[in-house]
Amino acid sequence: MDSSPFASLFEPLQIGPVTTRNRFYQTPHCNGMGNLRPDAHARMRGIKAEGGWGIVNTENCSVHPSSDLMPEVLQTLWDDGDIPVLARMVEAVHEHNSLAGVQLAYSTYYNGNRLTREIPLGPMSRPVSGYHPVQVRAMDKQDIRNLHDWWAAASRRALQAGFDIINVDSNFSTIAFQFLSPRNQRSDEYGGSLVNRTRLLKELIEVSRDATQGKCAISVRLIIDELCGPMGLQAKDEGIEAIGLLAELPDLWDLVVGTWADDSPSSRFASENDHERFMLGIKSVTTKPVVGVGRFTSPDTMASMLRRGVLDLIGAARPSIADPFLPNKIKEGRYEDIRECIGCNICVSSHFAMTNLRCTQNPTMGEEWRRGWHPEYIAPKQSESEILVVGAGPAGLECARALGQRGYQVTLAERTTQLGGRVTREGEQLPGLREWLRVRDWRITQLNKLPNVEIYMDSDLSIPDIVEFGAAHIVMATGSKWRADGVGRANDRPIPVDSSVQVLSPDDIMDGVPVKKGPVLVYDDDHYYMGSVIAEKLARQGFEVVIATPAAEISAFTANTLELARVVKHLDECGVALRTHSILARIEGGEAQLLHTYTGRAQQLTIASVVMVTSRIANDSLFYGLQNFMEQDAGSKILTVGRVGDCLAPAAIFQAVYTGHKYARDFEAAPETTVAKRERVGLENVRLV
Numbered sequence: 001m002d003s004s005p006f007a008s009l010f011e012p013l014q015i016g017p018v019t020t021r022n023r024f025y026q027t028p029h030c031n032g033m034g035n036l037r038p039d040a041h042a043r044m045r046g047i048k049a050e051g052g053w054g055i056v057n058t059e060n061c062s063v064h065p066s067s068d069l070m071p072e073v074l075q076t077l078w079d080d081g082d083i084p085v086l087a088r089m090v091e092a093v094h095e096h097n098s099l100a101g102v103q104l105a106y107s108t109y110y111n112g113n114r115l116t117r118e119i120p121l122g123p124m125s126r127p128v129s130g131y132h133p134v135q136v137r138a139m140d141k142q143d144i145r146n147l148h149d150w151w152a153a154a155s156r157r158a159l160q161a162g163f164d165i166i167n168v169d170s171n172f173s174t175i176a177f178q179f180l181s182p183r184n185q186r187s188d189e190y191g192g193s194l195v196n197r198t199r200l201l202k203e204l205i206e207v208s209r210d211a212t213q214g215k216c217a218i219s220v221r222l223i224i225d226e227l228c229g230p231m232g233l234q235a236k237d238e239g240i241e242a243i244g245l246l247a248e249l250p251d252l253w254d255l256v257v258g259t260w261a262d263d264s265p266s267s268r269f270a271s272e273n274d275h276e277r278f279m280l281g282i283k284s285v286t287t288k289p290v291v292g293v294g295r296f297t298s299p300d301t302m303a304s305m306l307r308r309g310v311l312d313l314i315g316a317a318r319p320s321i322a323d324p325f326l327p328n329k330i331k332e333g334r335y336e337d338i339r340e341c342i343g344c345n346i347c348v349s350s351h352f353a354m355t356n357l358r359c360t361q362n363p364t365m366g367e368e369w370r371r372g373w374h375p376e377y378i379a380p381k382q383s384e385s386e387i388l389v390v391g392a393g394p395a396g397l398e399c400a401r402a403l404g405q406r407g408y409q410v411t412l413a414e415r416t417t418q419l420g421g422r423v424t425r426e427g428e429q430l431p432g433l434r435e436w437l438r439v440r441d442w443r444i445t446q447l448n449k450l451p452n453v454e455i456y457m458d459s460d461l462s463i464p465d466i467v468e469f470g471a472a473h474i475v476m477a478t479g480s481k482w483r484a485d486g487v488g489r490a491n492d493r494p495i496p497v498d499s500s501v502q503v504l505s506p507d508d509i510m511d512g513v514p515v516k517k518g519p520v521l522v523y524d525d526d527h528y529y530m531g532s533v534i535a536e537k538l539a540r541q542g543f544e545v546v547i548a549t550p551a552a553e554i555s556a557f558t559a560n561t562l563e564l565a566r567v568v569k570h571l572d573e574c575g576v577a578l579r580t581h582s583i584l585a586r587i588e589g590g591e592a593q594l595l596h597t598y599t600g601r602a603q604q605l606t607i608a609s610v611v612m613v614t615s616r617i618a619n620d621s622l623f624y625g626l627q628n629f630m631e632q633d634a635g636s637k638i639l640t641v642g643r644v645g646d647c648l649a650p651a652a653i654f655q656a657v658y659t660g661h662k663y664a665r666d667f668e669a670a671p672e673t674t675v676a677k678r679e680r681v682g683l684e685n686v687r688l689v
């Protein structure tokens with residue numbers, strides 16, 4: 001018998017006609033590759049299976065052109081031509097003895113069929129999401145019969161593609177859920193009572209079962225609580241009752257909470273296992289296996305969920321993105337090697353950008369096929385070259401780690417007495433970002449295992465120091481600093497400010513510079529998290545804070561990380577006043593002049609200090625100094641000087657990790673391997689339906 005404390009996570013489990021080898025379930029997740037980039041998609045899913053995920057699912061897979069999700073890049077099973085696209089993924093998953101699941105979906109009230117221009121269908125006639133000026137048509141009986149046929153055809157195609165599990169999607173925007181929700185106000189047998197509202201979901205389960213002749217397991221991905229009170233489905237009320245009604249019909253219950261933003265909250269607003277309270281009691285109404293998510297990265301929490309009978313399988317999207325090899329690492333007892341998700345939701349932002357998935361912790365995510373990057377393996381060194389990496393922020397740490405993993409002799413020098421650069425400063429000094437320290441901690445753990453990497457702290461290197469050190473290759477990872485002059489997106493020139501107010505930058509706040517007593521203006525032309533966390537920090541210190549931004553939303557980019565609503569709510573709760581559409585024009589005599597972005601109308605604000613959160617300047621003087629030195633001294637031992645991270649171009653942390661990693665991959669590599677491949681859309685012509 002396996003004596004590992006986590007043996008339960010590796011017990012097989014029967015799910016209808018199929019058996020999973022373990023309890024690791026990669027829940028359906030978007031990835032920006034979808035059916036536009038099938039090779040990239042298949043390779044990414046295959047690596048998850050290789051890393052030990054017993055079940056690997058697709059993302060949303062539309063069953064019919066009248067459920068078109070464009071512009072989002074997802075999957076389709078609209079005709080037989082779609083089968084080979086998904087079969088590619090199934091093969092990649094089966095190669096590692098994992099089960100492949102497809103998330104069959106028919107969406108409603110969503111996007112409005114922008115590609116196909118089919119009339120969207122739904123339980124009621126209501127406008128679609130995203131302010132797209134289109135309404136769905138309420139389905140009649142014939143529409144429901146048509147849906148059955150489309151669902152059956154897609155299920156048969158899924159079987160043909162080789163899928164083991166068909167996941168009947170009853171997630172927020174899907175038809176099955178919108179019929180089930182109390183929002184459904186139909187007066188026929190598909191509306192009214194809970195039995196009536198679950199009818200369509202029940203039928204779709206049965207349709208998939210019949211169409212696949214019992215060969216596929218049928219799971220249901222269901223929202224158990226809409227988190228909007230009595231207006232929507234509530235777990236304690238009809239949510240659990242709905243599961244009880246269909247209890248034994250599917251082979252697996254895959255449970256979700258609220259909208260995507262609720263189900264995948266960032267670490268700034270929710271910690272691991274945030275959903276447990278909604279899962280309690282489910283096992284008492286069904287004997288079928290239950291899977292749920294909770295950004296699980298701790299083997300203890302996972303095992304406890306199984307031991308306490310809350311879940312039977314551990315569902316994960318983000319933890320599987322940050323570490324596709326998480327299950328194998330637990331199995332091998334390599335717990336400290338788990339690259340834990342930091343809950344930043346940058347991965348989600350790539351879906352909205354319709355580009356290959358990217359991840360702050362895992363720079364290989366989305367690059368598996370096009371760059372041939374594997375999350376665990378990397379090409380060995382090509383020479384005995386020695387490399388000096390200057391600066392130990394996320395970029396320098398990752399660059400040194402990956403070069404060290406290749407076997408090169410690496411020295412990492414850091415000016416301060418702490419490793420981690422900006423991630424340490426931000427994680428330790430600013431509210432809500434503590435989990436981001438995992439970016440630093442995982443890399444330090446890995447670096448400490450590499451005898452060929454030496455780390456020197458308290459080493460503020462100058463050009464003579466670097467030259468004297470004698471390494472042939474230098475990588476500058478010296479980061480950036482925040483500007484305090486207001487130059488950013490809206491202001492190309494420094495904002496005129498007289499001496500009446502104190503002017504601060506985010507670096508000043510993190511350095512603990514005392515802030516003058518009186519009202520503070522946080523001017524946010526950065527639009528990600530920095531403006532709002534600084535406003536929160538100052539409000540918590542008792543300052544009267546106004547955050548102003550030229551954008552229509554505070555922290556506008558956080559719409560892409562599913563955080564926007566929570567950011568606004570949180571700032572409101574902290575007592576921060578919000579001013580949108582406001583460009584800071586000047587500050588004179590203790591008055592800030594804000595101009596409306598569109599009308600130009602001026603408003604005055606009395607302030608004692610201003611924090612400019614606008615843009616950063618790369619710390620690249622050492623880089624250019626070294627280049628000059630090399631040009632002037634032909635006898636220098638230095639062969640190359642590179643730069644990575646914010647020193648190359650300031651950006652969010654995911655980019656620093658990526659550029660640090662890329663430098664290490666490309667170092668002394670054959671030129672053709674440093675260029676990404678792309679997938680070209682075929683010229684085949686097919687009819688829509």
Ligand code: ADP
Pocket residue numbers: 390391392393394395396413414415416420421422423459460461462477478479480619622644645646647653656
């Ligand atoms: P990035 O996000 O690109 O990694 P950071 O600002 O987080 O950038 O990290 C840059 C790191 O480089 C900081 O820890 C800083 O102390 C260090 N650094 C900057 N200049 C030097 C230098 N001359 N010598 C050594 N370390 C330096």
Ligand code: SF4
Pocket residue numbers: 317318319321322340341342343344345346347348358359360361362
């Ligand atoms: Fe986790 Fe951030 Fe990576 Fe997404 S991008 S998987 S939230 S670390």
